[in-house]
Amino acid sequence: MSYILVTNEEQLEAVYRIRREVFVEEQGVPAENEFDEYETVCDHILVYHEEQPIGTGRLRIADGAAKMERICILASYRKFGLGKEIMASLESLAQTKGLRKAKLHxxxxxxxxxxxxxxxxxxxxFMEEGIPHVSMEKELAPLQD
Structure with missing residues (x-):
């Protein structure tokens, strides 16, 4: 497995394909709600397995905290610990930005x-897109020099 920070349009399209499959097709979220005005201001992580993009997540800075969003893995690749790796990558990215709190729905x-x-x-x-959610938070340790 490899994890990258999305830096180009081709990688961003892979992010969108994964999210479309998981959230829109699998979970029934309307596409117009899945893709929002924050796409270009977020940092996106892309996970690859054998050179195929299979998972993603994004970090958005909201109210001085790292808001972890749109975390998903294609169905056939779940249960391999990749979600934990996506979260570790997003948290590490947040720490490099000096953020001390992570939150998510x-x-x-x-x-x-x-x-x-x-x-x-x-x-x-609470309900988002007809799916029950809870708000969660975690304190992030500062990076050590």
Missing amino acids: AQTHAQSFYEKLGYRVKSDV
């Missing part, structure tokens, strides 16, 4: 996954 079925990574629930269950 977790689908409730993934809540325990994020709890194992140190995230704590900060809200009651």
Whole structure:
């Protein structure tokens, strides 16, 4: 597996293909809601397996914190620990930007996954795109020189 920070249009298109398959086709999120005005201001991570893009996530700075968003892996590649690697990459990127807090909206079925990574629930269950979510946060350690 390899993980890269998206730096060109071809890589960004791969990000969009993965998200379209997972969120739009699999989970039924309307495409016009999946792709938003933050696409060009976020940092996107792309995960490859045997040179095929299979997972992604993005980091957006919101209210002085790292907002982890659009984290997904193609169905046939789940359960290999790649989500943990995506999150570690996004957290590391946040730390290089000097951010001390990470937050996200977790689908409730993934809540325990994020709890194992140190995230704590900060809200009651709420609905986004017809899918139950909770808000979660984690303190990030500062980078050591």
